[in-house]
Amino acid sequence: MKGIIFNPVLLKELKLRFRTFKSFSGLMFYLSVLIIFVSGFLLVFTEFSLTGFFKPSESFMMFSVISVLQMGLVMFMAPALTAGSISTEREKQTLNILLTTTQTSAQIIVGKLLSSVAFLILMLIAGLPLYSIVFLFGGVSPWQFITMFFYYLVTLIAIGSIGIMISTLTKRTIVSMIATYGTMVFLGFITLFFYFIGLSLEQLFIAQNPNTAPFSPITYFWASINPGVLIVTLLSPDIKSALTESVGISFPNWIIYLIFYVLITALSLTIAIRKLRANMKTNR
Amino acid sequence: MIEIQNLTKKFGDFKALDGLNMTVGEGIVFGFVGANGAGKTTAFSILATLLAPTSGDAFIDGKSVVKEPQEVRRIIGYMPDFFGVYDQLKTDEYLDFYGACYGIPERERKVLIPQLLELVNLSDKRYEYVDLLSRGMKQRLCLARCLIHDPKVLILDEPASGLDPRARVEMREIIKHLKAMGKTILISSHILPELAEMCDEIGVIDKGKLITQGNVEAIQAQLQGNRHITVKVLNEVEKTVKFLEEDPFVSSIEVMEGHGEITFIYKGSKEEQMQLLRKAITAGLSIYAFMEEEKDLEDVYMAITKGADTK
Structure with a gap:
């Protein structure tokens, strides 16, 4: 296991990643978006309130919005870092040489994934000082903060795995990028769209059958795997109870989210590891 | 050392290799000749465990490329006809990375890298970025990379292609040196005199089949006249x-x-x-x-x- 995690591919990837200007410009873009948002938020709430105070409830609101924004940035950046990891090596004609070494497919894939995850974690850590402004004003517990970061980690590992799987399956980076961003659009928006469609159908059904209680597991599933919905329900118990009441299911949505994204990660990595090299025994 | 048994590779309806049979003895430098599309690179890719054959098998030092690909990777050094390098790595870092990929301990790598760079005449380029090297230098560096885990067999696909005459001579001298070290070398080239000077045996492949195989003199004798x-x-x-x-x-x-x-x-x-x-x-x-x-x-x-x- 140690050999799979601390492998030469990971060390090389980290070295190459931190030698390129692209990484620093990516970090700069990420922090710029956060700075613009936080300063804008503070300006609006202190200037227009006429009091000059910043209430804990407003601080919590800022935390909530930053959390959703940060999840959006993670979903935006993760495909950019992982969707080209294998296909770029293929295009640069370095992959074949790597595949003739004694590194296992698992070592290569995990090395690629961890280098991208490490960079995304660096981005999240680099954004911490901006996050800490929230703590100046109170209203947010450290536990909420830790929970949020845990779900960022789960999400970025899952997206990273999807990106690497698509990168392994496709020959060209551009195709891989489009497919990975397409998956992100599905997880971030289409799932929400499906939820609202399901909800409308459910409400229509209840209107026709007034004595029945709402029960719609599929609609709940679509909402549960949406990263934005997860963040909002983690932060606001009111929204969470509204969601569970709308579908008639009280099972915690974070458990569904966790199971779904862990399964996606495992499935994507398994496919990527199996498809990286020519399968000598089954191709016969 | 290398035994190819009835190797066939199909890409759809196209047969890139059609029942290829071949044997290369230990310590032999074997030249593989064939036109573009004759099946050379396909055969090399299968031997390098990059491609699965449709049928047949190949054995390197008794290890099957189909059943024991990981074992085969330990004993081969493969140089493809076209290859890229990592732009942001220096020459010694490039070799260090591949050394680590083969599981060579860091202490050994530190000793090996200067020796390999000296062998391929790149000692003065040790701290240069790899993408700044000339094509000839990159070819030699790639050859050094092939040698980092001291493989018994080298599979070199067109190692001298695209090189200027001086670089070709340098490459030829290195291969002669490797031959003297007792390596079994499988090499493909378009230039017969180049192969004739380096190889003990030559095989000619056409449409995925081996047409003829023999020592250089025997093949050259077939070309007498004209x-x-x-x-x-x-x-x-x-x-x-x-x-x-x-x-x-x-x-x-x-x-x-x-x-x-x-x-x-x-x-x-x-x-x-x-x-x-x-x-x-x-x-x-x-x-x-x-x-x-x-x-x-x-x-x-x-x-x-x-x-x-x-x-």
Whole structure:
């Protein structure tokens, strides 16, 4: 296991990643978006309130919005870092040489994934000082903060795995990028769209059958795997109870989210590891 | 050391390899000749465990490329015909990375890297970024990379392609050195004299099949006759042409007007060719150059495959 995690591919990837200007410009873009948002938020709430105070409830609101924004940035950046990891090596004609070494497919894939995850974690850590402004004003517990970061980690590992799987399956980076961003659009928006469609159908059904209680597991599933919905329900118990009441299911949505994204990660990595090299025994 | 058994590879309806059978002994430098699309790179890719055969198998040092690919990777060093490098790595970091990929401990790598760089004459480029090296240097670096885990077998796909004459000579010298180290080398090239100088045996592949295999002399013997010779004279071009016309083995004489350059086809043996040159000098012709044109792949390929077709 140690050999799979601390492998030469990971060390090389980290070295190459931190030698390129692209990484620093990516970090700069990420922090710029956060700075613009936080300063804008503070300006609006202190200037227009006429009091000059910043209430804990407003601080919590800022935390909530930053959390959703940060999840959006993670979903935006993760495909950019992982969707080209294998296909770029293929295009640069370095992959074949790597595949003739004694590194296992698992070592290569995990090395690629961890280098991208490490960079995304660096981005999240680099954004911490901006996050800490929230703590100046109170209203947010450290536990909420830790929970949020845990779900960022789960999400970025899952997206990273999807990106690497698509990168392994496709020959060209551009195709891989489009497919990975397409998956992100599905997880971030289409799932929400499906939820609202399901909800409308459910409400229509209840209107026709007034004595029945709402029960719609599929609609709940679509909402549960949406990263934005997860963040909002983690932060606001009111929204969470509204969601569970709308579908008639009280099972915690974070458990569904966790199971779904862990399964996606495992499935994507398994496919990527199996498809990286020519399968000598089954191709016969 | 290398045994290929009935190896077939299909891409859809196209058969890139069609029941290829071949054996290469230990310590042998084997030259693989074939036109583009003949199946050389496909065969090399299967031996390098990059491609799965449709049927058949190949064994390297007794290990099956199909059943034991990971074991095969330990004993081969593979250099593809086209390869890239990591832009942001320095030469020693490049070798260090691949050394680590083969599980060589860091302490050993630190000793090995300078030795390998010296072997390929790149010691002075140790701290240069790899993408700044010339193509010839990159080829040599790639060869050093192949050697980092001390493999028994080297699979070199067109190692001298795209190199200038000087770089080709350097590459040839390194391969000779590796041959002296006892490595079994499988090499493909388009230039016959290049292979002839380096290889103990040559195999000609066409349409995925091995047409002929044997030592260099045997293959060259098949090519006797129809040697293209160029003669350069200071003056008396017409007298030289007349002299050549008298020789029964000379045909197709062509004169490059104003250059003093005469080309012709010679069908005699090497000894008879030597006699022709001796007689020309004795006759007082002002010859300052007498060259046999290099037989490239086209000539070898045409000569051998023509023979195969008529059988």
